[in-house]
Amino acid sequence: RDVTGVQTCALPISGAAAVSKPEFNLALLPPNVSDPSAQYLADGAADALSAKLASLHQVYVAYGDTVKTAMKDRTDNRSIARTLGVTVLIGMNVVSSPDRISITVTMDDFGKRPGTLLHKDFSGARQDLLTLEDNIFSNVVNTLQVRRTTEEEARGHLRPTENADAYDLFLKGQNLLRGKQTQDNLKNAMGLFDSAAKADPRFALAYAGMADANMAMFDVTHDTQLKQTALNDALQAKTAGDNIPEVYYSLGTVYTSLGKYHEAIAELRTGLGLEPNSAEGLRRLGTAYFRAGMTQDAIQQLTRARDLDPNFWRNHRALCVAYSKLGDNADALTACKRVTELTPENAEAWSNLGVAYYRMGQFQQATDSLQKAIAIHPTGKDYSNMGVAQFFLGHYAESVQYFDKAVALNPNSPDLLRNLADAYYWSNQRDKAGATYDRAIEAALKALDDNPNDAGAMGALAICYAKKHDDPDALKWIQKARQLQPDDTDLMYREATVHAKAERTADAIRSLAEALRKGRNAGEAENDPELAELRKTAQFSQLIAQYRTKP
Numbered sequence: 001r002d003v004t005g006v007q008t009c010a011l012p013i014s015g016a017a018a019v020s021k022p023e024f025n026l027a028l029l030p031p032n033v034s035d036p037s038a039q040y041l042a043d044g045a046a047d048a049l050s051a052k053l054a055s056l057h058q059v060y061v062a063y064g065d066t067v068k069t070a071m072k073d074r075t076d077n078r079s080i081a082r083t084l085g086v087t088v089l090i091g092m093n094v095v096s097s098p099d100r101i102s103i104t105v106t107m108d109d110f111g112k113r114p115g116t117l118l119h120k121d122f123s124g125a126r127q128d129l130l131t132l133e134d135n136i137f138s139n140v141v142n143t144l145q146v147r148r149t150t151e152e153e154a155r156g157h158l159r160p161t162e163n164a165d166a167y168d169l170f171l172k173g174q175n176l177l178r179g180k181q182t183q184d185n186l187k188n189a190m191g192l193f194d195s196a197a198k199a200d201p202r203f204a205l206a207y208a209g210m211a212d213a214n215m216a217m218f219d220v221t222h223d224t225q226l227k228q229t230a231l232n233d234a235l236q237a238k239t240a241g242d243n244i245p246e247v248y249y250s251l252g253t254v255y256t257s258l259g260k261y262h263e264a265i266a267e268l269r270t271g272l273g274l275e276p277n278s279a280e281g282l283r284r285l286g287t288a289y290f291r292a293g294m295t296q297d298a299i300q301q302l303t304r305a306r307d308l309d310p311n312f313w314r315n316h317r318a319l320c321v322a323y324s325k326l327g328d329n330a331d332a333l334t335a336c337k338r339v340t341e342l343t344p345e346n347a348e349a350w351s352n353l354g355v356a357y358y359r360m361g362q363f364q365q366a367t368d369s370l371q372k373a374i375a376i377h378p379t380g381k382d383y384s385n386m387g388v389a390q391f392f393l394g395h396y397a398e399s400v401q402y403f404d405k406a407v408a409l410n411p412n413s414p415d416l417l418r419n420l421a422d423a424y425y426w427s428n429q430r431d432k433a434g435a436t437y438d439r440a441i442e443a444a445l446k447a448l449d450d451n452p453n454d455a456g457a458m459g460a461l462a463i464c465y466a467k468k469h470d471d472p473d474a475l476k477w478i479q480k481a482r483q484l485q486p487d488d489t490d491l492m493y494r495e496a497t498v499h500a501k502a503e504r505t506a507d508a509i510r511s512l513a514e515a516l517r518k519g520r521n522a523g524e525a526e527n528d529p530e531l532a533e534l535r536k537t538a539q540f541s542q543l544i545a546q547y548r549t550k551p
Helices: 036-054 065-071 077-084 126-144 150-156 164-178 183-199 204-221 225-240 245-257 261-274 279-291 295-308 313-326 329-342 347-359 363-376 380-392 396-409 414-426 430-450 455-467 471-484 489-501 505-517 522-527 529-535 538-547
Strands: 024-028 059-062 088-096 100-109 115-125
Touching: 024 036, 024 065, 024 077, 036 059, 036 088, 036 100, 036 126, 036 164, 036 245, 059 065, 065 077, 065 313, 077 088, 088 126, 100 126, 115 126, 126 150, 126 164, 164 183, 164 204, 183 204, 204 225, 204 245, 225 245, 245 261, 245 279, 261 279, 279 295, 279 313, 295 313, 313 329, 313 347, 313 489, 329 347, 347 363, 347 380, 363 380, 380 396, 380 414, 380 522, 396 414, 414 430, 414 455, 430 455, 455 471, 455 489, 471 489, 489 505, 489 522, 489 529, 505 522, 505 529, 505 538, 522 529, 522 538, 529 538
Parallel strands: 024 059, 024 088
Antiparallel strands: 088 100, 100 115
16 A cells, blocks of 8 residues: 655766756747637747757756746736846737648846847748747847857757748647647647658657657556557657757656667757756656666756746656655655645645655644545545555545545556455455455566566566465565666655565565665554564564654
């Protein structure tokens, strides 16, 4: 009964992407539109400007959710700029008709010499949007007097496509990806990206869009074939255009999900070389490092992402997840609290905070946070974590109810199935427990077919085999998982359980001691029925006494 994540290899760390201190710090405000039907065009123009600016070493640009968060309780631009830590705000006002588009760009300086730097209208046919985007970028850069390298000058003239119809289809697809990611919306987005790629087979971003849409669809359906489809699309994107950061980010993310961590890190570092001040790229790279078991590099990159963009909740969430897995519970709690401050309506934020409280042994706060998450948007993970809280309070029947709801929402999750099987077992429903352990094993093996380096699935397999008294398989899988992610406190605790079930007392104490030393909560071990026999030993009592009062 593990709480479900708050969501090894040896690669050289030399040459890791570094965050330079940009000379120009900007924020791009959400564009204003006269006609809601043209919102996708306005967002596309803003995306293009942000991407072009982000490719310059001397420029940092805040955009998207980061800016929207800063604008929530602020109406004047000066306070928005101060909150974002930037000196220049760029606004775009878009007026469109069936055949024309006009984009008025305003650039205001709130630094040492406050004032309006630029106020200019860029107008033309809707088919000329790519040309307008080029002109806007050139005017902004020239007004700021940004010093560009020869390579940056060359990249500034590149366009994603020369086909206006393909570009329009791509922007419509991107607009659907920004919205609620239902199966219908994602299918429609895939269709638009596919049409864009057919209109221009060299349109790299269209293939990257298909890869992103397939990965988003996987999150909804958990159909593992979608990952392979996403990989094919991302590889096609790289073939079509090898000078676009988004292409490398997309491919790197797919590789990470497939457990190909060496490849993921290489692609993400290449993308960061093209876009050095990208918190998005740093966060994805940090996640790949973490999955690869390179925890020091992971924390370094995730911290850089947070410091570069401290107002974006995803940067704090990534650190929350990493710290929690590493047993740095106080830092995890701080990061999770910051996420709830930035996005109080975000169910996942409250879910992660509940896990962080659980890790700290603050069970009432954990329950309160999980209830908030469920009230906003119930997920299988949240129901399962509520079940864990009930389980460790000894309320096994109540835990079954929560785990049942969790599995109903995520029927192919090895961890959720295993938690349900444990609850069945300890509520004296042994037949159901055995059948559910078998389902969990089947789900874990399927997950490993999809990602052979999925340490979490290996850990789930190990526990299930241990519960079915298959010690050789249990030991094999927990050892493989620990080799892949030696710093994961969840796996340390699972290893202790595997040893305890096989009555290897010394090994169980050693693994448990490692987990507690790295931050696992002693109260969990004291209340875990799987460790009942281990609790009778003097070594266990001494170990718990050592760590019971430690945070």
